[in-house]
Amino acid sequence: MSEWTRTRKMQRSLVYDRLATYGFYGLGIMVLLMIFWLLLTILGKGLPGLNLEFLMKLPEDMDPGGGIGPVLFNSFYILILSLLISVPIGVGAGIYMAEYAPPNKFTEVLRICVESLSSVPSIVFGMLGLAIFAEYFQIGLTILGGAVSLAFLNLPMLARVTEEAVRAVQNDVKNASYALGMTKFQCIRTVVIPMAMQGIVTGICLVAGRAFGESAVILLTAGLSTSGEMWDFNLFSPGETLAVHLWYVQSEAIVEDARQIADKSAAVLVIVVLLMNLLFRIPLWISNRRLKK
Structure with a gap:
């Protein structure tokens, strides 16, 4: 050349x-x-x-000036319950797939199934929750049914993200911990999980934001109404959330200020999702700054 x-x-x-x-x-x-x-x-x-009265007031079906108090509370309540169920199981499943599962055909099929479930439309999980809680157990549309159905929806994504985060940890680091006499569990607990924490937290942020803004699953499993109380911790009460309320106000409500309520509800939904991501990130930023020092 x-x-x-x-x-x-x-x-x-x-x-x-x-x-x-x-x-x-x-x-x-x-x-x-x-x-x-x-x-x-x-x-x-x-x-x-947007004002505090709107955030604390009860919704109105006929008169203008309603608020989003109970539906906002239900959103946080169902979100927390779903995370309490999905995070331990999803993170544990991801760690098992990355560290303990043997590399065979069954594991590959299982991994493909988890990836496929991550892309299943949320309405399918809503139908599953409806069949389990409303038809099989005959408890109707409840907060418990909505929270468990949301956990089912988030489990595949959380398990897959956790597995990828754990696999991203370098083998040299793990081998060094084994050379120091650590057991496999000690290595995972003290080395792998801290190094994979940023990816795991990213996965939790994704599923939390998705759960908070989910409407199809809640509509089929928790209903389109509330108990009428501001702070209702009863797991068997109807559990309309902010996302469902936003859909209802935008498409079905007959109140005069439906458009204004929908705009303010959408703003609250966006702000809450942004704040959740920020709150999840702050501990990681603090930890990273300490490690750099």
């Missing part, structure tokens, strides 16, 4: 590299602009009329 040909190829590679760099930067900027536009649109319509 002549020097001139080699020079032309190098110049062409540099041009392609520069074009690819500009292209990826452009795509990233477009995505950021789209996200900011969505946030500004939703928050711009809902934030001006």
Whole structure:
């Protein structure tokens, strides 16, 4: 190969590299602009009329001026219950698949099944919860049914994300811990989980945000109403959440200010999801800064 040909190829590679760099930067900027536009649109319509009274007041079926107090409480209540169920099982399943499951055909089939369940529409899990709690156990549409159904929905994604986070830990680190005399469980507890914690927390953030904004599962398993009380901890009460209430107000409500209620509810939904992601991230940021010091 002549020097001139080699020079032309190098110049062409540099041009392609520069074009690819500009292209990826452009795509990233477009995505950021789209996200900011969505946030500004939703928050711009809902934030001006948002106040504490709206967050604490009971919803109204006929008269204007209703609030979202019980449905907002139900959203947090069902979310916490679903995370209490799904996080230990999902994280444990991910650790088992990454560290304990033998590399055979059964494990591969199991992994494919988990990945497939992650992409199943949420309405399917809602139908499953409806069949189990409303038809088989005959307990109706309840907070308990909604929380367990949401846990079923989040388990595959949480298990898969945890498995990938644990697999990302370098084998050299684990081998070093074994060389120090640690058992496998000690290595997982003191080395693997802390190093994979950022990925695990990311998975928890994803499933928490998805659960808080889920409507199809809640509509089929927890219902389209509340008990009428602001703080109702009864697991067998109906459990309409903020996302379901937003859908109902936008499509079915007959109150005069339905549009304003929907805008303010959407703003609250977005703000809560953003705050949840921030709260989950703060401990990781503090831990990373301590490790760097």
